[in-house]
Amino acid sequence: MAALILIVAFLGIFVNTLRADEAYQYYEKGCNGETVYHTVNINEQVKIVVFNIYSGKQxxxxxxxxxxxxxxxxxxxxxxxxxxxxxxxTFPDLGIFQRFVQTKRERKEEISRLLKxxxxxxxxxxxxxxxxxxxxGLCWGIPTYWAREDPKPRRVFGAEGCAGIKFLFIHVGLCAGFHLF
Structure with missing residues (x-):
């Protein structure tokens, strides 16, 4: 099953890259010092941005x-x-991805407005x-759950786990957990 998922993911990258208006690849160091590879495909015709992030098993x-x-x-x-x-x-428009890919730099004042x-x-x-x-295609056959946007992360007692997309300027965190207050 894991091999099938990897094959589908790699095929998705190559097919999406061929159909994309703009494809961008980069790597960075992760939290634990591991190398994290990113592939971003921007398709203006169908108005979709696809992110693929590789960091070992994660x-x-x-x-x-x-x-x-x-x-x-x-x-x-x-x-x-x-x-x-x-x-x-409030979400960044599709054109902002291409602007940041082309300039390949972060703008701190814009980053603070884009955090989700x-x-x-x-x-x-x-x-x-x-x-x-x-x-x-991304979620077929996998337990799928809804997430809702919170304007600010909660600062209360409890436990929480987060995962997210970090691409140049936009950080979208998806968090789950329990909170006492």
Missing amino acids: MSNAVFDYRQNIIAYHMPYRGICIIAHMDIA HYEVTNQQVTDLYQFGSAVQ
């Missing part, structure tokens, strides 16, 4: 679908997929067909 993929206003995040190492609504009024925080709920998504083929 590989993850994400789709930002601007037509459906949906973010889908697949974590094979956790065996789940997470879907959240994209608030188009999503909290995973226990509500399971049962019908992936409504979200289109990109999200369906």
Whole structure:
């Protein structure tokens, strides 16, 4: 099963790269000093950005679908997929990805405005067909849960685990846990 997931992910990268308007690859050091590889495919025709992140067993993929206003995040190492609504009024537009890829630098004042925080709920998504083929292909056959956007992360007693997409300027955190207050 793991081999099948890896084959599908690699095929997805090559197919998406061929169809993408802009493809960008880079690597960075992770929290534990490991090398983390990123592939980003931007397709303006279908208004989708696809992220593929490789860090050993903690590989993850994400789709930002601007037509459906949906973010889908697949974590094979956790065996789940997470879907959240994209608030188009506050979420960066599709063109901003190309601008930052072309300039290849971060702008700190813009980063602070773009930070997003999503909290995973226990509500399971049962019908992936409504979200289109990109999200369906990413999350098909995997337990899929809704996440909701929180304006600010909670600062209370409890336990929490987070995973997320970090691409140049945008950090989308998907968190789950329990809170006492």
